[in-house]
Amino acid sequence: MTARKTPQKTSQTMKPATAAKKLDVYLPATPAEFQEGVVSRDELNALQADPPEWLQELRRKGPHPRSVVAARLGVSISGLARAGITEALTSDEIDAIRDDNPDWLEHERATQAEVRRQEAELKKKSAK
Structure with missing residues (x-):
């Protein structure tokens, strides 16, 4: 053997x-x-x-990839693109955007919050 x-x-x-x-x-x-x-x-x-x-x-x-930039700003990657942010950003640049709190950021955060609310609602319905 x-x-x-x-x-x-x-x-x-x-x-x-x-x-x-x-x-x-x-x-x-x-x-x-x-x-x-x-x-x-x-x-x-x-x-x-x-x-x-x-x-x-x-x-x-940083510089941080867009996924990290989006997460730190509380928006989606698509939201970054709509705002014209397509490149990596440093932590200082992210902080500056947060401090300036431009209109697009408020709008994209609201959009992101609505998407999350809808996802949670769907999850709750499918759990029943």
């Missing part, structure tokens, strides 16, 4: 863009070695568990 070889488990890898999205960071602002390589699941987990200085700095100051 011959011994059965178990296949060697290979580590799952992802493109830098996918890893950046999972880390909620703007890919062009990451170090070149991050952008040029592939990221294994283990490396991603390590970055999340114990973020290096560059990752902490990016999360703190």
